[in-house]
Amino acid sequence: MSAYRPPPLLTLVHACAALLAAGSLAVTLYDGLEERRVALAFGVLVTVGELTRRNGAQIREPAPLGAAAALSYALLGEAGGQATHHGPAQVVAVVLAASLLGSVPHIARGQGPTADHLARRVLTVGFVAVCFQPPYNRGMFDDWGGPAYALLLLALLSLTALCDAVLGAALAHTRTGWPFGPVLRDELRAVCGIGSAVIATGAVMALAVAVVGLWALPVFSVPLLLAQLSFRRYAAVRATYRQTIASLARATEVAGYTPCGHARRVAAVSQAVGRDLGLTEPELTVLEYAALMHDIGQLSLVDPVPAGATAALPAAEQRRIALLGGAVVRQTGVDEAVAVVVERQADPYAEQPLAARIVRAVNAYEEKSREGGPGGPLTALEELRLATAGTYAPEVVESLARVLARSSLTLPVAG
Amino acid sequence: MEAVPARARVYIACVAMAALLCLLPPPGVRTPWWAVALLAALYAGCERVARSRFAGISHPAGTFYPVLLAGAFLLPAPAAALVAVPGALLSQAGQRPVALRRIWRAAQLVLGVWAAARVHRLLGGPDAVVAGDVPYALGPAGAAVLAFCLVLALLDGGILALAERVPVRRAWRGLVARSLAPIAVHGLAGLMMAVLWRSPYGPVAALLVLLPMCVSWWAFAQYHRERAAHQATIRALVQAVDIKDGYTRGHSERVGHASMMIARELGMADERVEVLRFAGILHDVGKLGMPTRLLRKDGPLTPEERRVIELHPEYGHEMVRGIGFLGEARAAVLHHHERLDGSGYPYGLVGRQIPESARVVAVADAFDAMTSTRSYSRARPVAVALAELERCAGSQFDPVMVAALVEAVGRTGWHPAVTADDEEARPPRVPPPGAPLPSRPGAHR
Numbered sequence: 058m059s060a061y062r063p064p065p066l067l068t069l070v071h072a073c074a075a076l077l078a079a080g081s082l083a084v085t086l087y088d089g090l091e092e093r094r095v096a097l098a099f100g101v102l103v104t105v106g107e108l109t110r111r112n113g114a115q116i117r118e119p120a121p122l123g124a125a126a127a128l129s130y131a132l133l134g135e136a137g138g139q140a141t142h143h144g145p146a147q148v149v150a151v152v153l154a155a156s157l158l159g160s161v162p163h164i165a166r167g168q169g170p171t172a173d174h175l176a177r178r179v180l181t182v183g184f185v186a187v188c189f190q191p192p193y194n195r196g197m198f199d200d201w202g203g204p205a206y207a208l209l210l211l212a213l214l215s216l217t218a219l220c221d222a223v224l225g226a227a228l229a230h231t232r233t234g235w236p237f238g239p240v241l242r243d244e245l246r247a248v249c250g251i252g253s254a255v256i257a258t259g260a261v262m263a264l265a266v267a268v269v270g271l272w273a274l275p276v277f278s279v280p281l282l283l284a285q286l287s288f289r290r291y292a293a294v295r296a297t298y299r300q301t302i303a304s305l306a307r308a309t310e311v312a313g314y315t316p317c318g319h320a321r322r323v324a325a326v327s328q329a330v331g332r333d334l335g336l337t338e339p340e341l342t343v344l345e346y347a348a349l350m351h352d353i354g355q356l357s358l359v360d361p362v363p364a365g366a367t368a369a370l371p372a373a374e375q376r377r378i379a380l381l382g383g384a385v386v387r388q389t390g391v392d393e394a395v396a397v398v399v400e401r402q403a404d405p406y407a408e409q410p411l412a413a414r415i416v417r418a419v420n421a422y423e424e425k426s427r428e429g430g431p432g433g434p435l436t437a438l439e440e441l442r443l444a445t446a447g448t449y450a451p452e453v454v455e456s457l458a459r460v461l462a463r464s465s466l467t468l469p470v471a472g
Numbered sequence: 473m474e475a476v477p478a479r480a481r482v483y484i485a486c487v488a489m490a491a492l493l494c495l496l497p498p499p500g501v502r503t504p505w506w507a508v509a510l511l512a513a514l515y516a517g518c519e520r521v522a523r524s525r526f527a528g529i530s531h532p533a534g535t536f537y538p539v540l541l542a543g544a545f546l547l548p549a550p551a552a553a554l555v556a557v558p559g560a561l562l563s564q565a566g567q568r569p570v571a572l573r574r575i576w577r578a579a580q581l582v583l584g585v586w587a588a589a590r591v592h593r594l595l596g597g598p599d600a601v602v603a604g605d606v607p608y609a610l611g612p613a614g615a616a617v618l619a620f621c622l623v624l625a626l627l628d629g630g631i632l633a634l635a636e637r638v639p640v641r642r643a644w645r646g647l648v649a650r651s652l653a654p655i656a657v658h659g660l661a662g663l664m665m666a667v668l669w670r671s672p673y674g675p676v677a678a679l680l681v682l683l684p685m686c687v688s689w690w691a692f693a694q695y696h697r698e699r700a701a702h703q704a705t706i707r708a709l710v711q712a713v714d715i716k717d718g719y720t721r722g723h724s725e726r727v728g729h730a731s732m733m734i735a736r737e738l739g740m741a742d743e744r745v746e747v748l749r750f751a752g753i754l755h756d757v758g759k760l761g762m763p764t765r766l767l768r769k770d771g772p773l774t775p776e777e778r779r780v781i782e783l784h785p786e787y788g789h790e791m792v793r794g795i796g797f798l799g800e801a802r803a804a805v806l807h808h809h810e811r812l813d814g815s816g817y818p819y820g821l822v823g824r825q826i827p828e829s830a831r832v833v834a835v836a837d838a839f840d841a842m843t844s845t846r847s848y849s850r851a852r853p854v855a856v857a858l859a860e861l862e863r864c865a866g867s868q869f870d871p872v873m874v875a876a877l878v879e880a881v882g883r884t885g886w887h888p889a890v891t892a893d894d895e896e897a898r899p900p901r902v903p904p905p906g907a908p909l910p911s912r913p914g915a916h917r
Contacts, residue, residue, distance in 0.1 A: 203673040207676045208676060250691075256683075273606060276606060280661055284687045290695045301705060311761045
């Protein structure tokens with residue numbers, strides 16, 4: 058196998074960020090720091106924000122405080138009534154140094170900052186600083202009224218957030234191969250959530266420091282820290298919920314109705330296919346839960362299906378098990394949509410919702426490839442393609458083929 | 473809710489009169505009407521959005537106070553108090569009697585905000601706010617928040633004592649301590665709003681302060697909703713066991729309740745009590761994996777069938793072992809059929825080898841089995857069941873747990889909350905008419 062080569066866009070973004078960072082550092086080292094106290098205070102805040110960072114798939118903006126502090130430093134024109142004179146280069150240099158310093162414990166623990174995170178931070182902060190500092194230092198905003206000035210900061214930050222979302226989506230797209238549109242949609246949704254709090258705090262901090270001086274920094278961080286805490290608890294309870302569903306969905310495996318790990322594998326592949334077909338985050342959650350619980354109807358059977366292979370049963374029997382499963386899921390009080398997917402999983406694909414089509418095809422693939430031995434996956438895919446007449450949705454099968462060809466997802470052997 | 477007692481009505485009327493007096497502007501003070509109108513509209517809007525968006529759940533953090541407190545820091549006391557009125561009067565009260573609740577809410581907030589504004593003014597807060605002198609402005613603002621909190625707690629305690637007949641001391645205990653921290657954060661946000669409002673950047677900048685608060689508030693509400701959904705799911709999954717197992721309707725919930733009583737009696741920390749409640753609720757979850765035919769069999773089981781049934785603790789443990797937050801409840805699921813003398817299953821552990829959580833659940837399980845009607849025996853009275861437990865203490869059950877249960881039941885009685893079972897524990901609806909369903913849960917015998 059050849060060595061891994063990053064896609065060109067990724068290289069480009071990283072190179073731009075590195076160039077900007079190096080240039081800013083060089084300029085700052087040459088010119089020296091303006092207003093050291095202000096630079097130090099913001100640097101400390103960014104560092105603290107980085108220190109409270111928590112990585113996780115559920116968390117969109119891992120370090121909201123760090124982001125807000127960096128943005129507000131880029132937008133700072135006055136501190137306590139005194140005009141400041143720092144330029145864009147100093148902003149980028151201070152933010153970069155503070156971010157790196159704050160990441161030291163994370164790197165020590167082996168969960169260092171991904172290069173993407175740092176690159177995005179440097180590029181967005183650089184963008185804001187370049188847009189704001191030179192015109193400000195030249196006195197272009199002097200005759201603007203107070204409220205208009207506040208709105209200007211807000212507009213600038215919102216624009217930046219949009220650009221950042223596009224950049225983030227592009228990076229995720231090149232890294233994972235997921236389609237660009239849905240990824241961008243998810244990024245923009247995050248802008249409306251914690252992103253809006255970051256924007257507002259960034260703008261407000263810059264204004265408040267201008268009015269009351271550096272004391273504003275700790276005081277104005279409190280609401281954002283609170284928001285961060287709330288989001289984390291929300292993410293934690295969602296993770297617990299998922300754990301519970303995954304564990305209890307294993308009831309069929311424990312009882313010997315289905316092979317071990319079947320539900321988990323179907324859920325993983327279904328998610329990949331769902332992403333490939335452009336489902337949104339909430340839809341993906343429904344899909345995952347439904348895939349985990351798709352076999353739960355078998356619990357109500359008197360005699361287990363041989364090896365739990367429902368795909369080989371007559372259609373009427375499959376539908377009956379699906380309906381039983383839907384009834385059980387409905388009872389568990391999980392989202393209604395999950396129950397619908399589970400009970401429609403055996404219908405002809407023309408009548409199914411997309412999530413149910415995915416579960417059906419992936420379940421059949423998993424069962425067939427397991428039976429097929431070493432060459433199983435390929436034979437299974439071929440069988441799905443040939444069986445398309447009314448059973449498996451062609452677009453889902455093609456997406457499954459794409460996902461498998463991308464093959465970060467080779468199915469682990471059961472057991 | 474039953475009728476509001478007359479004395480509570482009188483109390484509310486008195487508070488409302490006092491609030492009206494607070495709203496009268498003293499002569500010679502000019503009220504900044506546009507600021508009052510803006511803040512009042514803002515507050516009413518926030519309340520409205522919050523209640524409609526999260527309809528059905530009462531928000532755990534209470535009302536949205538930053539706007540009110542900003543008003544207290546910015547305006548003269550009567551004007552600041554006026555800000556609360558439209559929002560409180562227009563808010564959705566939820567329970568009946570609606571009008572009375574709205575009047576009560578408005579009067580309470582008017583008095584609280586009025587007191588906060590007075591305290592703030594007395595300590596020279598407004599000047600500090602105008603000057604943007606932040607470390608100094610924190611002092612008066614803190615005092616004002618404390619006054620606000622105290623007035624609200626005092627009034628709340630009064631209504632609890634009069635309307636719900638809660639003893640006065642218990643009504644007040646913890647009211648201040650519980651609400652002080654969230655209100656302090658709201659006060660901080662209010663102070664920031666006030667400072668920015670008075671700055672050259674004006675109300676626009678002040679509004680931006682609310683955004684992070686709103687986002688955090690939203691996330692907090694989501695957190696509570698998801699948590700409630702999670703707990704409901706666990707309960708409902710367990711009810712699936714109850715349905716499979718026919719005769720044990722509501723058994724899991726009741727065992728959870730009894731485990732909780734024992735844990736409380738032993739003086740365990742609240743989180744551990746909660747975990748033990750889950751242990752009780754989930755102890756039979758392994759029966760989900762048992763053949764339905766076996767669980768519903770009338771008459772004695774053959775030794776072979778018995779051996780299959782005795783696998784259920786291990787099945788259950790296999791299911792729940794991946795759920796991190798259950799903690800020691802997982803051990804309870806595995807070991808709740810162990811006996812102190814080592815004759816239990818699955819491992820035949822002896823005495824202290826059995827985890828404490830399992831010893832608690834074992835007692836709770838046996839107690840509920842004896843006090844509820846089963847296909848093979850009628851329910852026994854609580855006293856008889858307790859005597860039986862005491863007889864077996866030492867050989868089968870841990871005497872400490874038995875004593876705790878006896879003590880707890882003796883003090884509060886045995887009233888397990890069997891709310892959800894009757895409505896929700898029906899067999900699942902399986903739609904297709906005419907489809908033969910040989911093993912539909914709940915359909916046969």
